[in-house]
Amino acid sequence: MILVLVEKDLAGDAVEVSLETLTFARSLSEAGGGVPIDAVVVGDVPPALRSELASYGVRGVHALTGPAFDAFAGAAWASGIETVLATTRSVVVTAAGTPRGGEVLAHVAARAGVPMAANVLSFGGLSPFVVTRQVVGGQALEEMQLAGRPAVFTVAGHAVEAAPAAAAGPAEVHEHSPEVAEADLVARVVSTDEPEPDLSGGLTSARVVVGAGRGAGSADGFADLLELADLLDAPLGVSRVVTSLGWRPHHEQVGQTGSRISPDLYIPCGISGAIQHWAGCSSAKAILAINTDADAPMVTRATHAVIGDLHEVVPAINAEIRRRRTG
């Protein structure tokens, strides 16, 4: 069996990256001759979630319930998954490469005494089990053989496109309310602040992201960038300089200490491309850099670049988009 940890958003729906991970798991299942796929969900499984998981090829949904699972605790979730593993013969345990997915699966692997691979993009073979993953902030790809069972790994965001199964049956829900040791609850979430809403949903799942760095010049220098984001229905992602200077809120930060994004298109404007920023955006499929410096690392790594002042280039792009839409 392939066991997939499915994360829910605040509305209780499966997050997009978990649906991508289920799609990834299906290709593994097919390569293995139809290995069944089960999901682990923490908390309730409303009927809509159950049928969505079924449509992605899930046969069994293991719901972890009880007071120990009311708030996030990585070790407690791992202990719950351990309970599920004891009743299923799972050859693979996987999750989306989110901060929570990584934390929980690291605990799962440590408890099982097996290695774990983070940020997997693809698999090369089942026996031995070989995966390709991103390392060094996305600057290099690494092939890794996962010895030991179960094979434990997280799937990088947008490694595959989420797609329901062509044919799917119903999914059965199995409730588990395991005892969780006090030690597994020591590090747990005690309160959650909902982030201020951004322009169009989460940075981590956006298909297009408009980036802004020190080149914006000041807190008042974002009007054209916000307009571009609005025209493209994209969120704004910024560098740490921008948040440190208080020009934009911290939840918009991209990078090592911000969000890791993997859009189809990233448009970094006035961002030099320091390694800590690159760590958060290197998974973008295409990058259109706008910068006055042709030698800036972001420009030399970009798929396309416009060398110029963002305060001239961005309004010109906005005007052209508006012109094409109206005319």
Ligand SMILES: Cc1cc2nc3c(=O)[nH]c(=O)nc-3n(C[C@H](O)[C@H](O)[C@H](O)COP(=O)(O)OP(=O)(O)OC[C@H]3O[C@@H](n4cnc5c(N)ncnc54)[C@H](O)[C@@H]3O)c2cc1C
């Ligand atoms: C531990 C640690 C963690 C960090 N984490 C992060 C992180 O998560 N995210 C992050 O972003 N940084 C992070 N940093 C900071 C990082 O090292 C850089 O300082 C930061 O990314 C630089 O931001 P920037 O590109 O906006 O500014 P700069 O490096 O100053 O670059 C500004 C760019 O704008 C261009 N420019 C200037 N004016 C214009 C204009 N009018 N039009 C067009 N282009 C223009 C310049 O040519 C330059 O390339 C971290 C640093 C440390 C030490």
